[in-house]
Amino acid sequence: MENDTAMESGVDFRLTEEMKLLQQSVRDFAESEIKPHVMECDEEQKFPMEVVKKMAELGFLGATIPSELGGAGLNTTEFVIIMEEISRVDPSVGLTLAAHSGLCLQHVSMFADEAQRNRYVPDLATGRKIGSWCLTEPGSGSDSASMKAVAVLDGDVYVLNGTKTFITNGSYASTYVVMAKTDASKGNKGISAFIVEREMQGVSVGKKENKLGMRASDTVMMNFDGVRVPKRNLLGKEGEGFKQALAVLDSGRVGIAALAVGLAQGALDAAVKYAKERQAFGKTIGEFQGIQFKLADMANEIEAARLLTYRAAIAKSRGEEINLIAAQAKLFASEVAQRVATEAVQIHGGYGFIKDFPVEKFYRDVKILTIGEGTSEVQRMVIARNLLR
Numbered sequence: 001m002e003n004d005t006a007m008e009s010g011v012d013f014r015l016t017e018e019m020k021l022l023q024q025s026v027r028d029f030a031e032s033e034i035k036p037h038v039m040e041c042d043e044e045q046k047f048p049m050e051v052v053k054k055m056a057e058l059g060f061l062g063a064t065i066p067s068e069l070g071g072a073g074l075n076t077t078e079f080v081i082i083m084e085e086i087s088r089v090d091p092s093v094g095l096t097l098a099a100h101s102g103l104c105l106q107h108v109s110m111f112a113d114e115a116q117r118n119r120y121v122p123d124l125a126t127g128r129k130i131g132s133w134c135l136t137e138p139g140s141g142s143d144s145a146s147m148k149a150v151a152v153l154d155g156d157v158y159v160l161n162g163t164k165t166f167i168t169n170g171s172y173a174s175t176y177v178v179m180a181k182t183d184a185s186k187g188n189k190g191i192s193a194f195i196v197e198r199e200m201q202g203v204s205v206g207k208k209e210n211k212l213g214m215r216a217s218d219t220v221m222m223n224f225d226g227v228r229v230p231k232r233n234l235l236g237k238e239g240e241g242f243k244q245a246l247a248v249l250d251s252g253r254v255g256i257a258a259l260a261v262g263l264a265q266g267a268l269d270a271a272v273k274y275a276k277e278r279q280a281f282g283k284t285i286g287e288f289q290g291i292q293f294k295l296a297d298m299a300n301e302i303e304a305a306r307l308l309t310y311r312a313a314i315a316k317s318r319g320e321e322i323n324l325i326a327a328q329a330k331l332f333a334s335e336v337a338q339r340v341a342t343e344a345v346q347i348h349g350g351y352g353f354i355k356d357f358p359v360e361k362f363y364r365d366v367k368i369l370t371i372g373e374g375t376s377e378v379q380r381m382v383i384a385r386n387l388l389r
């Protein structure tokens with residue numbers, strides 16, 4: 001269980017004073033350190049290494065990891081606040097953080113034994129090393145249990161062969177959590193998870209994807225070609241990898257929901273600013289009821305998504321089962337963000353289609369949020385499964 005706070009001890013929708021301070025300091029950081037480089041990194045598909053290093057210094061990369069392991073010792077709601085404020089300015093940086101902290105580091109911290117924890121968590125939590133999480137393959141995404149990657153035990157090592165695709169942070173990572181089959185006859189119960197290091201022979205970075213959005217985040221193919229992974233790098237027991245991956249995704253989805261809320265807030269803020277400035281028919285467009293109603297609906301939907309996301313975060317901090325609430329928060333927040341980004345462009349008229357205005361980028365970035373860490377269809381499957389069981 002993580003730190004309890006006033007907000008977490010009951011139905012109290014106020015942020016604590018510490019949370020408000022955190023929110024303001026992350027907002028200031030995002031405005032001063034991230035904003036100036038957003039479009040340059042987007043156009044050039046450039047990974048913002050300097051920004052990532054500064055986030056590491058501020059403790060964002062290991063936000064929820066206890067301080068004795070190099071983290072900031074925050075709770076999940078505080079991580080959600082960080083994710084929201086970063087993504088309000090650049091969702092690509094939010095995605096980098098989601099893959100590093102929400103997937104790779106989360107998987108290691110949830111399932112590592114003591115030796116693995118001491119060996120890998122401090123470097124990831126402090127950002128000395130960047131992490132990636134490797135589940136998806138060219139032929140399997142939603143149906144990830146049909147993966148082809150295999151790990152065969154040979155004495156004290158597993159020999160890992162496979163190709164993983166769409167791997168966030170892959171080019172810059174030193175530590176990978178990789179899911180592979182150790183017993184193909186057992187279906188998803190034959191999948192295991194391993195910690196793989198970049199220096200291990202046979203690990204190589206493949207094709208870098210040229211993307212619609214989130215262009216400052218790194219997305220590559222990863223090849224594992226006869227990699228000899230020491231037996232001590234198996235996470236948990238053989239056959240537990242798929243179950244672990246599903247638990248990690250439950251947790252990661254809270255982070256993606258926060259990313260979506262932040263993106264949507266950024267798009268709304270830009271639309272409100274524009275509505276106060278743009279003149280048409282002798283008035284600012286914000287004086288037209290047609291525009292006011294759009295802004296009101298956007299603000300309401302964002303607030304509902306935010307509350308659902310905070311509820312999921314609080315449940316996670318309390319150690320409750322989050323399979324349902326995390327899927328609900330991720331599904332709702334990502335679809336809200338998509339609608340809000342679309343309306344924000346509409347409010348900007350033609351200028352919304354031009355790269356000089358931030359809504360153009362929010363509109364491109366938002367699409368992955370209804371796809372990554374489980375598509376909207378997969379979230380609905382998870383929610384329905386909970387209803388019908």
Ligand SMILES: Cc1cc2nc3c(=O)[nH]c(=O)nc-3n(C[C@H](O)[C@H](O)[C@H](O)COP(=O)(O)OP(=O)(O)OC[C@H]3O[C@@H](n4cnc5c(N)ncnc54)[C@H](O)[C@@H]3O)c2cc1C
Nearest residue numbers: 133134135136140141142166167168371372373374375377
């Ligand atoms: C930018 C980016 C970053 C990513 N980062 C990572 C990462 O770091 N690590 C990682 O492992 N993966 C990552 N992914 C992969 C991502 O999680 C997958 O793309 C996603 O899970 C969907 O899988 P897929 O692309 O194979 O689509 P598919 O599974 O092929 O789905 C295609 C369509 O079919 C639908 N569909 C599939 N099954 C069903 C069903 N049973 N019922 C109804 N509809 C269904 C889907 O919802 C979708 O609309 C990333 C992807 C992108 C684009």
